[in-house]
Amino acid sequence: MAKKTRSAKRPAAKQKVKYTSPERLSKIFAALDQLFPQAQCALRHDNALQLLIATILSAQCTDERVNMVTPELFRKYPTVQDFAALKREVLEREIRSTGFFRNKAKNIIAASKKIVEDFGGQVPRTMEEMLTLPGVARKTANVVLGTAFGIPTGVVVDTHVFRIAGRLKLSKEKTPEKVEQDLIKLVPQERWIAFGHQMIWFGRKICQARKPLCADCPVESICDSADKTV
Secondary structure, rough: OOOOOOOOOOOOOOOOOOOOOOOOOHHHHHHHHHHOOOOOOOOOOOOHHHHHHHHOOOOOOOHHHHHHHHHHHHOOOOOOOHHHHOHHHHHHHHHHHHHHHHHHHHHHHHHHHHHHHHHHOOOOOOOOHHHHOOOOOHHHHHHHHHHHHOOOOOOOOOHHHHHHHHHHOOOOOOOHHHHHHHHHHOOOOHHHHHHHHHHHHHHHOOOOOOOOOOOOOOOHHOOOOOOOOO
8 A cells, every 4th residue: 555645744835915905004104294294386486487497307307406596586576478489599598507597488488478378377177187298297297286276187297206016016117107197096185295305305304215314214114115224
């Protein structure tokens, strides 16, 4: 009679981490609230038009550099009609240090003209209308609508938010637009505006691109990013 052999004991299955569980999301929200309870947009502005122009200028440029350029720019050209009437080469000289100045100047002047002609000189207050302005995509529209008007139309996804959403496994998507759609499903609408600001500051101060400060991070224990430094 053949001898019965004991079957090898199978190792216990590794429990799958639920990166978007309510418990994990609550820990992330609590950490952001603790770190940046009053997080605000870093671009200096006094009104929606100034914020729109500053946000256009911030593409591929630091907020610090934009904040160095805009005070004199807004002093010289205080109204949307002033920007609409500008010659492109003049505005290019004013904003040259922000980079990509030719395209930015073209978009600022064209957007200003459209605001004057189609919106009575007032920055529009809906996503659909904002997206008709030259140089304005969802990120810029979310910044202006959320910060200037307090209207939660989505989550701002800049380079910081895009990076952190990937590191924390909140999204696997490869474009800002698709990352935003994932975040909209995970983040309560009443948090959309604040969450964007908090994530941007978190990216600047702690979860930095080249060397994240994981030892100082309150969500280090629930993060298994390949970029971790501890």
